[in-house]
Amino acid sequence: MKGKEVEEDKKNTIVCRCEDIAWTEVEAAVTGGITDPEELKRFLHVGMGPCQGRTCGRLTARIIAQKTGKDISNLKSTGQRPPLISVPIREFLGDRDE
Amino acid sequence: MSKTFDAIVIGGGIIGTAAGYHLSKRGLKVLLLEKDYLAAGSTGRCITGIRQQFSTPATIQTAMESVRMFRSMKEELELDVEWKNSGYIFLAHSEDMVEMFKKNIAIQKTFGLDVEFISADECKKIVPLLDADGLIGGAWCPSDGQANPFLVVRGYVDGIRRNGGEVKIASEVIRISVEKGKVRSVSTSGGDTYSAPRILNAAGPWAKNVGALAGVALEVEPDRHEALITEGVRYMGVPMLVDYRKDGGYFVQRVTGQFIGCFTPEKKVPGFSRESTLEFLVEMSRRMCRLIPAIKQVAVLRQWAGSYSMTPDGSPIVGETDVKGFYCCVGMCGHGFMLGPALGKFIAQYMTEGSWSIPMEEFAFGRFFGEKERMA
Numbered sequence A: 001m002k003g004k005e006v007e008e009d010k011k012n013t014i015v016c017r018c019e020d021i022a023w024t025e026v027e028a029a030v031t032g033g034i035t036d037p038e039e040l041k042r043f044l045h046v047g048m049g050p051c052q053g054r055t056c057g058r059l060t061a062r063i064i065a066q067k068t069g070k071d072i073s074n075l076k077s078t079g080q081r082p083p084l085i086s087v088p089i090r091e092f093l094g095d096r097d098e
Numbered sequence B: 001m002s003k004t005f006d007a008i009v010i011g012g013g014i015i016g017t018a019a020g021y022h023l024s025k026r027g028l029k030v031l032l033l034e035k036d037y038l039a040a041g042s043t044g045r046c047i048t049g050i051r052q053q054f055s056t057p058a059t060i061q062t063a064m065e066s067v068r069m070f071r072s073m074k075e076e077l078e079l080d081v082e083w084k085n086s087g088y089i090f091l092a093h094s095e096d097m098v099e100m101f102k103k104n105i106a107i108q109k110t111f112g113l114d115v116e117f118i119s120a121d122e123c124k125k126i127v128p129l130l131d132a133d134g135l136i137g138g139a140w141c142p143s144d145g146q147a148n149p150f151l152v153v154r155g156y157v158d159g160i161r162r163n164g165g166e167v168k169i170a171s172e173v174i175r176i177s178v179e180k181g182k183v184r185s186v187s188t189s190g191g192d193t194y195s196a197p198r199i200l201n202a203a204g205p206w207a208k209n210v211g212a213l214a215g216v217a218l219e220v221e222p223d224r225h226e227a228l229i230t231e232g233v234r235y236m237g238v239p240m241l242v243d244y245r246k247d248g249g250y251f252v253q254r255v256t257g258q259f260i261g262c263f264t265p266e267k268k269v270p271g272f273s274r275e276s277t278l279e280f281l282v283e284m285s286r287r288m289c290r291l292i293p294a295i296k297q298v299a300v301l302r303q304w305a306g307s308y309s310m311t312p313d314g315s316p317i318v319g320e321t322d323v324k325g326f327y328c329c330v331g332m333c334g335h336g337f338m339l340g341p342a343l344g345k346f347i348a349q350y351m352t353e354g355s356w357s358i359p360m361e362e363f364a365f366g367r368f369f370g371e372k373e374r375m376a
Helices: A003-012 A023-031 A037-044 A057-068 B014-025 B057-071 B073-077 B095-110 B120-126 B149-162 B204-213 B278-291 B293-297 B336-353 B371-375
Strands: A014-016 B007-010 B030-033 B088-092 B116-119 B137-141 B166-168 B173-179 B182-188 B193-195 B198-201 B221-232 B240-243 B249-253 B258-262 B299-310 B317-320 B326-330
Touching: A003 A023, A014 A023, A014 A057, A023 A037, A023 A057, A037 A057, A037 B149, B007 B014, B014 B030, B014 B149, B014 B326, B014 B336, B030 B149, B057 B073, B057 B095, B057 B336, B073 B149, B088 B095, B088 B120, B095 B116, B095 B137, B116 B120, B120 B137, B149 B166, B149 B336, B173 B204, B182 B198, B198 B204, B198 B336, B204 B221, B204 B299, B204 B326, B221 B278, B240 B278, B249 B278, B258 B278, B278 B293, B278 B299, B317 B336, B326 B336
Parallel strands: B007 B030, B007 B198, B030 B166, B088 B240, B198 B326
Antiparallel strands: B088 B137, B116 B137, B173 B182, B182 B193, B221 B258, B221 B299, B240 B249, B249 B258, B317 B326
């Protein structure tokens, strides 16, 4: 593929499906100096949706590695927050409000 | 040989980045050092609320100035920080609360704040989903609001860089040199030393430790608070609802449609812990649903915890310390994000001109924390 087509492809490649973030957006943020996965998560919201990075985590790590030359195995993955998968609030109400 | 700057800021949260931005805007060569990543501390863990409904003059005026700044932040920082004046309602479920809110409103109005005590019916008009059981009314300020703390910090950092300043992450300050009562330089975990005639401690919950590096005692203690956020649903403009009951809490609908909220634990959890608890998740769910029963259909995405930086009297400590050139803007007591833009601007002015925009005695370094205040 020619350079232009690759760029077009990246624009159409969704890295984070939960928050609808394209490859080019992640690349731009990394090029702009956000190279820490935790900071990238907070700035772009990659990994802040229901999947908590299970889908996008590896992709964003790869982009950071490519753009910064860092070894991908040295990149910390972002923290996982409870309840890990999204849970309807009614599940936490028990009998009290039912 | 050490590199020299006009000002060094320690801390990459809202206070440090806002102060750094305003110092750089005044033409100073600024270096900002953050030990972890930007907004890694309290700023990135807050629940995004921005209110002006406070009870003391300096805090009210600072918060009002912050709101003025949030309104024009998109133009100032060339970044949409998701500012929305979605308002705050302090809900009154007892006559004592009515009396307290009305007293605060009277003080707030002397500074020109657009705040009113409204009936329970009027609260329901603003929040149709509200369960008004036991509700007498509320203190409503429509110009209060919300913004995205990550974007605000990012905007300030980009601004510092545009103004010729430097921002370094993963750079912990481990030493501060003081000579003849005057601050001289800082050394980082990476082995670098930087000099400046002005150094600002904006280290949030770590303020006491950073102060100690320069031999300055600061009465700032961290204290854990938990929070949660739900998935997004249709934006209905639910303002920040502050339930003032003993088992209350506060939550708001973000412009993304998500509900974000927390409550103040009855028993304090001192220290740097950021552990989340199942108790919080269960309790917060109950407390949110008591006010808006429909929330039970929404799913929780995440919960987390962060530190409040508490002072004995609940007000920040802002000013020059007893080491010349060593300033502090610390002890935000849970209000850093909302007070940050204005305090950053105020301290930048003080560090360059030696003057304040508003009377700041309330926040003075070295003020006496009496026994009564300590108990509160």
